[in-house]
Amino acid sequence: MDYKKVMVPLDGSDNSELAFNRAMEFVSEPGTSLYLVHVIDTMPLVGNYGVVSGDLFYDLSERAREYLTQMKEKAEKLGAKNVSIHVRFGNPKTVIAKDFVDEYHIDLIVIGSTGLNAVERILVGSVAEYVNRHAKVDVMIIKK
Template sequence: MYRNIMVPIDDSHCSSRALDEAVRLARATGSNLEIIHVIDYGFLRVRAHGGELEEEHQHRVAAGNALLVKARHHAERAGIKFTERLLDDKSTLGDVANRLIHDIQDSKPDLVVIGTHGKSGLQRVVLGSVAETLVRHASVPVLVVRGDIPLAEEVAAGQSTTSA
């Protein structure tokens, strides 16, 4: 079935839900979980002051590492095998989706699990969608977890965590 499941994370509710689902799948299938955080350098397109850039870089790296530590604890509590990586590549200039596509080609996971806000129409056009780009261009299956729909285990337990 699955040997390696990749889950890109950021600091959003839908990403947290995707991590929950990826951990559940990894536990159920005995898979290795590959937890990824991509530093988003989209701010470089609009702001380019030397000292500020280094400070912003340090802030983003620290925040990314904190996310990975939190995800690591989640995976450890679940008792699954996992790796974690911080992708720090300024050349992407905010194109997180394309950076993930390249990483998928290199690491060759069997499945990618990613969260989405479930936006549509103008909101999606304005905000863009990393999840949609992965669905369209990744060379492996992509499981999209919406942040506003309860996961199967929550439904079974009678819980609901819907949010906008």
């Protein structure tokens, strides 16, 4: 199957960068677009701090943008032609599995598996697991 719009959620982890490397296999063809996405989870911020200053959100988004810019440059060096970066706020599970997919008509998500232990998986579940179950497009989960 030819994938034209490939999304790679990146969080700076080794597994997300493995997913990035694997996605490069799909995006060297002309007409293929690569979407590098970082989602800043707002729930832990609000839950832990109550009211959160705009400066914190700005700092987090700037750091994410710098990281994604580095990854975009790497993708272009590896032959990707149409690379865009996106920083979003919200629940990573729904932003990746639904919101971004619908907005940009993504047809493949390449995502790294998470390093959750058994208890964490039971309590919160992994983002990759949620995306795999709820996305309406093909999902490739890359394991270490």
